[in-house]
Amino acid sequence: MSVEVRNITKRFGSFTALENINLTVPDGDLVALLGPSGSGKTTLLRIIAGLESFESVEGADILFKGASVVGNRIGERRVGFVFQHYALFRHHTVYGNIAFGLKVRRGRNRISRKEIRERVMNLIHLVQLDGLESRYPDQLSGGQRQRVALARALAIEPRFLLLDEPFGALDARVRQNLRRWLRRMHDEIKLTSIFVTHDQEEALELADRVVVMNRGRVEQEGTPAEVFHKPKNEFVMDFLGNVNLFHGRVESGRVLIDQSGVVSRDDSNQKRFFVRPHEIDLLPDNVDGLGLPAKISRVQLAGSIAKIELIDIVNKEIFVEMSHEKYSIYKFESGDNVYVFPKNSIIFPEDYSI
Ligand code: ATP
Secondary structure, eight states: OOEEEEEEEEEETTEEEEEEEEEEEOTTOEEEEEOOTTSSHHHHHHHHHTSSOOOOOTTOEEEETTEEOTTOOHHHHOEEEEOSSOOOOTTSOHHHHHHHHHHTOOGGGOOOHHHHHHHHHHHHHHTTOTTOTTOOGGGSOHHHHHHHHHHHHHHTOOSEEEEESTTTTSOHHHHHHHHHHHHHHHHHHOOOEEEEESOHHHHHHHOSEEEEEETTEEEEEEOHHHHHHSOSSHHHHHHTSOOEEEEEEEETTEEEEGGGTSSOTTOTTOEEEEEOGGGEEEESSOBTTBSEEEEEEEEEOSSSSEEEEEEETTSOEEEEEEOHHHHHHHOOOTTOEEEEEEOOOBOOOGGGOO
């Protein structure tokens, strides 16, 4: 089911937590709301769920599958919610927790014990907790508890799923495993889902679409590749990964950078160039008088790529990443003097810089 957010503004007293948010989540997509602490992600999620009100400005609306749900009770919205702290019922088993929302049904929504059992056992299988149905929450690991929370949210057959920092309380390795598991599960059940995270890696790895938020606004929305490779502004570029900032200008098709001595810092034609660490070459010598002189301060070879930190002549840090294969050509070490060659940079129009 698609979800549409139109002209949503939210104020807490004089503080504006969300300003004119417009967003469409296509049916069956897994969408990440990504942004720093306080950017309004949770508030937006709560408004979609119906747990929070919003300002009644012209055109403000929340639509599920094209129909407004403003005024609907929370139960009618049929939203599955998973919080950072699993909030399981401690005195219920895994089975009891997942079955809870089904057992409390009354009237025409009531379902038989047999049906409940069938549905719960299917969910236990889906979240890969077979054999653990009689355990209590404190007999489970953090990752297992979070999977119970997810199964419990799915038990009511929600029209879509909202997840607020679902893996936030887990350690890095468990987080990564659960992330992949959630992605596979989503591919299987195709339930429209929105999850909140402040972890860019998590958003880029897991989501079909990423909504980058900052100070109550949407800075950019797009596929992970779009927001990463075509950031709309400096905030998005910076938030989605390490980035190097150079000052310089373009002359005869060449980027001339300040520290090379060609352009001074107070040159009024200066531009700001943003370069990702993997878009930089390092050479032992300059080429045609070009290249930024810098000294290597640290080399980190553990991991799938080589990470190199440098200090330029004005003591600014530069971060470079390259394959181990490429690293093995010169085998740079800490203390080496080298030349830095940005290969690909992004310049933002002035009105986009923040
Ligand atoms: P985090 O990643 O830290 O959870 P977030 O992006 O989810 O942050 P929100 O929880 O949506 O941010 O909060 C957005 C802003 O609104 C914050 O500055 C927060 O202090 C403020 N805020 C949230 N709820 C309330 C409230 N009930 N009363 C006053 N201010 C609030």
